[in-house]
Amino acid sequence: MKKNATLKTLLGLSQEETAHMLGIERGQWSMFVSGKRDLPLAATQQLAVVLKHLQETKTFSKESELLTKTEQQQAQEKLQQDYRKVQIKQYKMTKQISTMENIRTECFAALEVAAFLEQQKESQTKSALIRSIRVRATNTLKKHNRYALTALQLKKETLESLQIRLEQKMKQNPSS
Structure with a gap:
């Protein structure tokens, strides 16, 4: 649950929005957040890119x-x-x-x-x-x-x- 709150807080997106951004189903994202399933490679890479961008970016849009x-x-x-x-x-x-x-x-x-x-x-x-x-x-x-x-x-x-x-x-x- 801590992982969910952290990812939700970091991204600021709903489960549906996050799943759509990563090109997966909401259920897949939900299973990943709960620790019951891994993300597909492309989705994991996309998530890593987004999280890296959020960490590096100190200026706002x-x-x-x-x-x-x-x-x-x-x-x-x-x-x-x-x-x-x-x-x-x-x-x-x-x-x-x-x-x-x-x-x-x-x-x-x-x-x-x-x-x-x-x-x-x-x-x-x-x-x-x-x-x-x-x-x-x-x-x-x-x-x-x-x-x-x-x-x-x-x-x-x-x-x-x-x-x-x-x-x-x-x-x-x-x-x-």
Whole structure:
């Protein structure tokens, strides 16, 4: 089986293609690969010539080079698109974090105002207002709690590390 994987890997051809190239039946190739049969002399010679060529050739055909270059360009373009998407997500995440921090700051300030109003002499007349301020501030703080803020910050950190990895990949594989 190791021989099969090696020949398949070296040639990059299916059993049918290899058999056709060597001028034999697929069954003959299959039997050769499994070690149950030898190849005819002409097929053995043809296989030796092809394998020797593959070993000696360090340069790729123009088609292979063109395909590789095209793939590199496409990969680079995709990486750049991903990079831009990550930047946009990061910007949106930063805005969400800033908005949430501002909301939380306002709510804590509102709670301080409610506490101050409660200490005033006219607190009985404003008790409904104080209660309303407290309820609104605490409900808003429940919605925009510390965990939600931390989760957004973690997502932003993840995006930042992804952005760094994308930058590294783009520098590793510059399009030629």
